[in-house]
Amino acid sequence: MSDTVLRADGVHKAYNGLQVLQGVSLEVGRGEVKVIIGPSGSGKSTLLRCLALLEPIDGGAVALEDQVLSGLRERELAAHRSEIGMVFQRFNLFQNMTALGNVMVGLRDVRRLPKKEARERALEFLSRVGLADKADSYPEELSGGQQQRVAIARALVMRPKAMLFDEPTSALDVELVREVLDVMEGLARDGMTMVVVSHELRFAHHVASSILMMDEGRVIEEAPPEQFFSSPTHERTKRFLALVE
């Protein structure tokens, strides 16, 4: 597959001398869904933040559609970040804005759309995640599942080239997980390029193009779901899957 949207080449990242990523490479083709699993501390979230251009990296490169972006200055990075959608574990909706305001703010401040147009488009995306009726609610008035769906709409409305999900359901009550996964499955069907850190293995089984196993700052295994679950090659992966299932 030559049509690569997002690429990491030997990415290294350390925090206070602790090597969190030790040469991670990853290639996400258009319309692919990569699901990353691995124990906590294996560097999954850090990898996602590096892909989202939120963290400077110490070595290697991050590229979006063949343009290397790691190493750019903060000022130049801001515009590129808006081409990559990011969904956080704890939603991180802007607490001082309504659901509609959250979805509108990127269109207004980053895309510089006029208010009316931004509003219409934001409403359209809120209804895509089934929350048009919650447009005027503030985050603290919404359930976790609703907040996460607003957060997805906020990222989607920017029409990103890829969407990154950092454990999007792990802060949710069990009954609320489904509504978020449904939205994500819908996105995958529509051909959105996605990288998802998640331990929802059934979701991974359904929608992933391939599953990556991370351990100690490295990708130790990558395979399509069938193969990944039926015959994992790595001992570490076998042990991990046995624990998660």
Next chain:
Amino acid sequence: MLASFDTHLFWEVLRSEPYWRGALLAVALTCASIAAAFLIGFPLALGRASRQPAVRIVVFLYSWFFRATPTLLLLLIVWDVIPQQFSVFTHNWFTPFLAAFIALSLNEAAYMAEIIRAGLLAVDPGQELAGRALGMKRWQILRRVVIPQAVRIVIPPTGNEFITLLKLTSLASVISVHELLTAANEQASVSFSYREVYGAALVYYLVIVSVLMFLQSRLERRFTFRSRGVGRAPVGLAAAAHDAR
């Protein structure tokens, strides 16, 4: 011998011009000083987290100097010392009110900087992260997301500062600012009816602080981000219910 409370004198003093003028002056001085302290304190608060060591040192020195200097001494310095050094300050435009305003603002800014800094720090870092992920620039995140949320946190301690400052204005009597307590003292030295004269002054302070508390609860509700109750329910009741929580 115990004289009975002279209600007539009490009312007369309460309505006398020196009193209401003095009260007005105290309120004006407080409002002007707290506003200026906010304007000076905000860059100071930002400067404390600056990447430039020189900026951090300037901010540190400012807060060290103005917190260490007694307010009374600062008033005397501004009013007596500075005109001796710089002849421009000997002209008519340099009134006692202006001198008091300068001294109180500079002094108060050191405290406001701390309050604002605490307010900015109290906003969840996830909010800024989400803003960056959307492609917003730092000042956009500050203006649209962080400051509105910090305001809510900053209001109660600012109310306290306002009250403290209101009382500190009485110190300005040493540089012949005729505020409320100066008026009361002058009355007392004429009539020796301490209860009536000071009682009347007390009434003014109670009224001013009550009005402030009312405005503060209004403002707090304005910056509480929920769709219900934005300026709808009877304010007093809502504030009471809010405090009860």
